[in-house]
Amino acid sequence: MSDLETPSASDPAARGKRTRRAGLPVQARSQERMARALEVAERLVVEIGPERTSIPEIERLSNVPRASIYQYFPDKYAIFSHLSQGHMQGLMAFILGAHPAGRHTDWRAMTRAVIQDTAAYYNANKAASVLLLKGPFGSNDCKAHFDKDASLARWLRARAQETGLANLPENPDAVALAIEMVFACLKYGYSQEGYTSAAICDQAIAAITGYLANWA
Structure with a gap:
């Protein structure tokens, strides 16, 4: 498959925590899986950079099937936009x-x-x-x-x-x-x-x- 892919106001680190927005899953199990995939994606962006980050690698490290990821994010750039x-x-x-x-x-x-x-x-x-x-x-x-x-x-x-x-x-x-x-x-x-x-x-x-x- 192609690789084209709210906390205290006084605490800047806390303000980096994501909140779920419209467009993501509503079922608890799906939410948990997608949150795991997004956390891995964010970690990869820091560790290896956006260029080398890929949905297959997110799948491998998060154990979230890429088919599930593609349901909400057609490519890795959609993930970057969301983050x-x-x-x-x-x-x-x-x-x-x-x-x-x-x-x-x-x-x-x-x-x-x-x-x-x-x-x-x-x-x-x-x-x-x-x-x-x-x-x-x-x-x-x-x-x-x-x-x-x-x-x-x-x-x-x-x-x-x-x-x-x-x-x-x-x-x-x-x-x-x-x-x-x-x-x-x-x-x-x-x-x-x-x-x-x-x-x-x-x-x-x-x-x-x-x-x-x-x-x-």
Whole structure:
């Protein structure tokens, strides 16, 4: 067969735990089997990388028949998209929980704290780093990444208005462009060092604050 294949807001590692979403099995036995297959897939993504991860290997290590896996995931890229969405939701929940409305009064302090917390989430969840900082993998994954950036942009725009950045343009969207800058820095740092370092966070902070200062 072809090889084409919600926890405490203060704990970035806990936020990496997956929750079952629509589209997965409803029977308890099937849920357990698919959860086992997904756990193996996530482990393989970290240990051998997305390129070498395959459904036959997931089958071998999880003892879940590939026919059962194919019922829900037509190829390995669908699995990557599913795992990515889980980590995107975890990242957003972690950020929202750590930075409630009213916590910040200065936009510079807010952006620094959010970037540092984002790095903490990635460093606590190795699979998230691989899937979100090396991806996207395929068209469905692209949509998941886009949705994550859009959710983060909406939240940041609301917080920016509370902290001294009330007139950020929407066309082009200054907040969306700032988020792209940050993730470009984080992706580059991860590709070079294999984790999100304090130095790369400082570069991301400098990039976004320098850009957003135009509207301060």
